[in-house]
Amino acid sequence: AQTVTQSQPEMSVQEAETVTLSCTYDTSESDYYLFWYKQPPSRQMILVIRQEAYKQQNATENRFSVNFQKAAKSFSLKISDSQLGDAAMYFCAYRETSGSRLTFGEGTQLTVNP
Amino acid sequence: GAVVSQHPSRVICKSGTSVKIECRSLDFQATTMFWYRQFPKQSLMLMATSNEGSKATYEQGVEKDKFLINHASLTLSTLTVTSAHPEDSSFYICSTGTHNEQFFGPGTRLTVL
Numbered sequence: 001a002q003t004v005t006q007s008q009p010e011m012s013v014q015e016a017e018t019v020t021l022s023c024t025y026d027t028s029e030s031d032y033y034l035f036w037y038k039q040p041p042s043r044q045m046i047l048v049i050r051q052e053a054y055k056q057q058n059a060t061e062n063r064f065s066v067n068f069q070k071a072a073k074s075f076s077l078k079i080s081d082s083q084l085g086d087a088a089m090y091f092c093a094y095r096e097t098s099g100s101r102l103t104f105g106e107g108t109q110l111t112v113n114p
Numbered sequence: 115g116a117v118v119s120q121h122p123s124r125v126i127c128k129s130g131t132s133v134k135i136e137c138r139s140l141d142f143q144a145t146t147m148f149w150y151r152q153f154p155k156q157s158l159m160l161m162a163t164s165n166e167g168s169k170a171t172y173e174q175g176v177e178k179d180k181f182l183i184n185h186a187s188l189t190l191s192t193l194t195v196t197s198a199h200p201e202d203s204s205f206y207i208c209s210t211g212t213h214n215e216q217f218f219g220p221g222t223r224l225t226v227l
Binding site: 103109 | 146152155157158160163207209213214216220
């Protein structure tokens, strides 16, 4: 069974600084999707960024980028120029190509200090 | 992306009563919907997968007779918590989507007194 591990329950960053959230996963599949979701205090899940495993290029969305290391099964999220609105719980998630169910990590609570 | 709504957003009920939570896909044909449960400061745990027109598939440890799921149309799936108890108090979230993107409802906070 696939598992997703986020080893940082909490992280903090100063406004305008850069922070990296870690995620590792375990799978025997060669093709799959990886996601980072943000859950602010409203509890609404928001997609931050998506990576297809067959793509070697790391995904980037404005201030958010990933470091995808397929061999190491690592998928970290880098947030540049952190803003107060980035404060939230961040979940790493995995999905097989053939299915649509997501497997979530435990989450990392990010605090942004002014 | 698709819009998914949930109703109610909050519900408080007495122990022993049943509560129905609706999940609507407003602009997406949801052949499959997922129901999650989230305790405070924890991750989303998949409870069941509902498929339009057929029986839901429940995850291990989830009582299908307690958490009744109905997915009668492409726009509506319902989760009924039967004979609710305080330990059922939680945040329930539904989602639907494609293989590369899921759309989440805003969630329902259930409090059982």
